[in-house]
Amino acid sequence: MPISGDAYKQLGRAAAGAVSVVATNGKSDGSILALTVSSFSTLSFDPPLVMFAIQHNADSYTAMVESKAFGVSLLSMEQADVAQLFASKGSAKTQNTTFELGQAVPVPLIPHALAHIECTTSQVVMSGDHVIVIGLVEAARTSQRRPLLYFARQYGSFTPLPHLE
Numbered sequence: 001m002p003i004s005g006d007a008y009k010q011l012g013r014a015a016a017g018a019v020s021v022v023a024t025n026g027k028s029d030g031s032i033l034a035l036t037v038s039s040f041s042t043l044s045f046d047p048p049l050v051m052f053a054i055q056h057n058a059d060s061y062t063a064m065v066e067s068k069a070f071g072v073s074l075l076s077m078e079q080a081d082v083a084q085l086f087a088s089k090g091s092a093k094t095q096n097t098t099f100e101l102g103q104a105v106p107v108p109l110i111p112h113a114l115a116h117i118e119c120t121t122s123q124v125v126m127s128g129d130h131v132i133v134i135g136l137v138e139a140a141r142t143s144q145r146r147p148l149l150y151f152a153r154q155y156g157s158f159t160p161l162p163h164l165e
Contacts, residue, residue, distance in 0.1 A: 015151075017039070017040075017151075018040060018075075018147055018148070018149060018150075019036060019147075019148045020036070020037050021034050021037075021073045021083070021086045021113075022037050022052055022054075022070055022071070022072050023070065023071050023094075023099065023107065023109070024063055024064055024069065032094045032099060033060035033094070034094055034097075034108065035054070035058055035059070035087070036083045036086040037053070037054070038150045039054075040072055048136065049134055049135065050119060050134070052132070053133075054131055054133060055129055057129075059089055059090065065131055068120060069105045069120045069121060069135075070121065070133070071117065071119070073115070074114045074115040075110065075113055075114060075147075075148040076143070077146040077147065079112070079148055080148060082097075083155060085097070097110075098111060099111075102118035102139060103139055104118050104138045105139065114142065114143055115142040117135075117137055117140045119137055119138060121133060122136045146158065
C-alpha cells in the first residue's frame with residue numbers, strides 16, 4: 001500500500017533541490033508560458049538530456065507538453081522573487097518580465113540566472129498526476145553565481161563545507 005499524501009508531502013519537503021524556471025513560447029501569438037520547478041534534473045550525458053516534471057493542472061501544462069522546445073533557467077540566489085512569481089498561477093506573471101532568447105534555440109530565458117539550458121523536446125512521459133518532459137540539450141551556459149535552492153518550503157542557498165582531508 002502506498003504512503004499517504006501527507007507523508008509524501010513531508011518526504012518532498014526533505015529533499016533540497018535547485019530552483020528553475022522552465023519557459024516556452026506560446027502557439028502563434030508570441031506569448032510566453034513559464035513556471036517554477038524544483039524537479040529539473042540532468043538525465044543523460046550521451047545524448048545530453050535533461051528532464052522536469054509538470055502537474056496536469058498547471059497553467060502551462062498544455063503548452064509545455066505540446067512544445068517543440070523549452071528553456072531552463074537555473075536561478076541564482078538573488079532570484080527568489082522570480083521563483084515566487086513563476087510559482088504563482090495565472091498568465092499575467094510573464095507580462096512584466098524581461099526574457100532573453102536562447103542563442104541556438106529561440107526559447108525564453110531569465111536574465112542573470114545561474115545557468116541557461118536550451119532544449120528541443122525529446123519525449124513526454126505520462127506518470128501519475130504529472131508528466132515528465134525530456135529535452136535534448138542544444139546549448140547551455142553557466143555563470144559563477146550562487147544557486148537558489150528550495151528546502152522545507154523555503155528558499156535558500158548553498159554553503160560549502162570546509163575542505164575535509
